[in-house]
Structures are given as structure tokens and as C-alpha cells.
Amino acid sequence: MGRRKGEPEKAPNHERWLITYSDLITLLMIFFVLMYTISNVNAKKFAQLSSSMSEALLGEKSGSFVGEAPGPMLVDTGQTAAGAKTEAASMEGALKELEKYIKEKGLEGKVEVGQEERGLVISLKEALLFRIGSADLTPEARNVVGDVGQVLAKMPNNIRIEGHTCNLPINTSRYPSNWELSTARATNVVRYLVTQVGLKPEMLSATGYGEFRPIVPNTSEQNRVKNRRVDIVVLKSLLNIAEPGKDNQVIIVE
Incomplete structure (x- = not known):
């Protein structure tokens, strides 16, 4: 309106x-x-x-x-908690025993041992274990791996053997690349620990990283020598959940 x-x-x-x-x-x-x-x-x-x-x-x-x-x-x-403390004491005891062994055998520079977040790491240098371009354990290597294995046999932890090389390329009929060489070296250490030392095969694994996990830059021959190694890693039990075939309870929090 x-x-x-x-x-x-x-x-x-x-x-x-x-x-x-x-x-x-x-x-x-x-x-x-x-x-x-x-x-x-x-x-x-x-x-x-x-x-x-x-x-x-x-x-x-x-x-x-x-x-x-x-x-x-x-x-x-x-x-x-008690299990965690027992494991920590076991790791520390193995560390001290291996340090004493390295000193007694004069293996400084050839074998290094230390604790990392993932567990106890024993680093064996190539000069001790293998000839250049080979994955066959030397006689000295068999003795050292056997002695180290005796220490590790007392521990219930899973053990991972990691093969590493430097960045110098390899291309042979047996090892077309550093992947194959590093994996073969790790596998041979595993085989020796199982067949000669008596470690349980289900507790062991082998992996090869080639030249892609250096501890120092591959800028000199001295550094490349350090990178050519096999690491024996005694894994903390906390990492067992990442291993296949482990029964672990998972509770989802919504």
C-alpha cells in the first residue's frame, strides 16, 4: 500500500x-x-x-x-620397566666386553663399537673382513666374527647385519653393482653366525645399502675406507614391533 x-x-x-x-x-x-x-x-x-x-x-x-x-x-x-632395565644392562655389558676384546686383540681402527638409539652397533671395516671386490670372509674375519658372535649369543635381541660400500663403482659378472656386493657381504656374515656360531636364524636379518649410507663424505680414499664396512646392529626390543611376524597388541585411540 x-x-x-x-x-x-x-x-x-x-x-x-x-x-x-x-x-x-x-x-x-x-x-x-x-x-x-x-x-x-x-x-x-x-x-x-x-x-x-x-x-x-x-x-x-x-x-x-x-x-x-x-x-x-x-x-x-x-x-x-624391569625388562627395559635388564636390556639396557645387557647392552652395556656387551659393549664393555667388546671394547675389552678389541683392545686385547689390537683391533682398534678395524672394529668399532658404540650405542645408538636403535641399539648396539659393531662396525667391522672392509680391510678386516674382505678383499677388495670380494664378499668372502678372510680367515681373520672368521675369527673376529666368531668371537663377536659368542658375545651376541648371550643376548635375546634381534640382530641386523648391514653391508656398506664406498662410492667407487663395481661391475663384475658376480657383482654388477655395489648393491649386490654389500648385500652379499651382509649375507655371508649372517651365514657364518648361524652355521659356525650357532645364532638362531630367526633372530638375524641381512641388508645391503651399497654406497648410499656413508658415515663420512666419500671425498678421499681415507674416507672411502671408513665407509666400506659391515655393521652388526643389536636392535632394542622396542623396535620388534617393526619386524614381520611379531604379535603386538595395538589399541587405537579415537
């Missing part, structure tokens, strides 16, 4: 935008309240996960840790 004659025109309402603005503020407030609620719940869950990780890595209660595939989860490693 049109405006009557003589009726004064109403002034426009310039504050109508406040209605839309107040609706927007209300929706934003609801959104942030929901976000805060969700984050508060996740904080509690992740606090529990953090506690579980501390128990596993620091040995306070029981063995478990957090994984992220595809989301947060709790993985039971089956290792108790």
Missing part, C-alpha cells in the same frame, strides 16, 4: 546491519566453543599417550608407545 498523501517519510534505518553482525558473532562464538571442547578432549587423550610413551622409553611402568599410522594409537611392545 502506497504512502498516504501528506504522511511524512520515515528516515532510513542505518542500524539494520547490526542484526546480521550479531548473528555472525553468535555463530563464531558457538564455533570457538566447539573447537575448545574438542581440543580439551584431545589434550586429555594425548596426555595419556604421552604418559604411555614415557613409560616405554624411560622405563617407568609398562612398555607402550604412540604411533601415527594413520592416526594416534597405543602400541603395546610387551616390554616391562
Whole structure:
């Protein structure tokens, strides 16, 4: 209906935008309240996960840790605090025994031993184990690998043998590349530990890295000598969950 004659025109309402603005503020407030609620719940869950990780890595209660595939989860490693302490003592004892052996046999520079996050690592240099371009163990190598194996036989841990070369290429009928050479060397060490020392084959694995895991840059012959090696890695039990054929309880935290 049109405006009557003589009726004064109403002034426009310039504050109508406040209605839309107040609706927007209300929706934003609801959104942030929901976000805060969700984050508060996740904080509690992740606090529990953090506690579980501390128990596993620091040995306070029981063995478990957090994984992220595809989301947060709790993985039971089956290792108790007492078990973790026993394993740490076993690793330390083996380290000291091997250091004493290296010193007594005058193997400094040929055999190195140390502890890493993944476990105990015994590094055997190529000059001790093999002739250049060969994967056959030398007589001296058999003695050293046998002695080291006797120390490792006392431990229940999985053992990974890792073959490494320098970056000098190889192309023979037997070893077309450093991949084949490094893998063959690792496999031969595994075979000797099983057949001559008596280590359980299910506890051993062999892998070859070729020239792609150097410990120093391959910029000189001195450095290349250091990179040509076989590492015997005594893996911590915590890493057993990554091994195939292991039964581990996985609890997904939603």
C-alpha cells in the first residue's frame, strides 16, 4: 500500500546491519566453543599417550608407545620397566666386553663399537673382513666374527647385519653393482653366525645399502675406507614391533 498523501517519510534505518553482525558473532562464538571442547578432549587423550610413551622409553611402568599410522594409537611392545632395565644392562655389558676384546686383540681402527638409539652397533671395516671386490670372509674375519658372535649369543635381541660400500663403482659378472656386493657381504656374515656360531636364524636379518649410507663424505680414499664396512646392529626390543611376524597388541585411540 502506497504512502498516504501528506504522511511524512520515515528516515532510513542505518542500524539494520547490526542484526546480521550479531548473528555472525553468535555463530563464531558457538564455533570457538566447539573447537575448545574438542581440543580439551584431545589434550586429555594425548596426555595419556604421552604418559604411555614415557613409560616405554624411560622405563617407568609398562612398555607402550604412540604411533601415527594413520592416526594416534597405543602400541603395546610387551616390554616391562624391569625388562627395559635388564636390556639396557645387557647392552652395556656387551659393549664393555667388546671394547675389552678389541683392545686385547689390537683391533682398534678395524672394529668399532658404540650405542645408538636403535641399539648396539659393531662396525667391522672392509680391510678386516674382505678383499677388495670380494664378499668372502678372510680367515681373520672368521675369527673376529666368531668371537663377536659368542658375545651376541648371550643376548635375546634381534640382530641386523648391514653391508656398506664406498662410492667407487663395481661391475663384475658376480657383482654388477655395489648393491649386490654389500648385500652379499651382509649375507655371508649372517651365514657364518648361524652355521659356525650357532645364532638362531630367526633372530638375524641381512641388508645391503651399497654406497648410499656413508658415515663420512666419500671425498678421499681415507674416507672411502671408513665407509666400506659391515655393521652388526643389536636392535632394542622396542623396535620388534617393526619386524614381520611379531604379535603386538595395538589399541587405537579415537
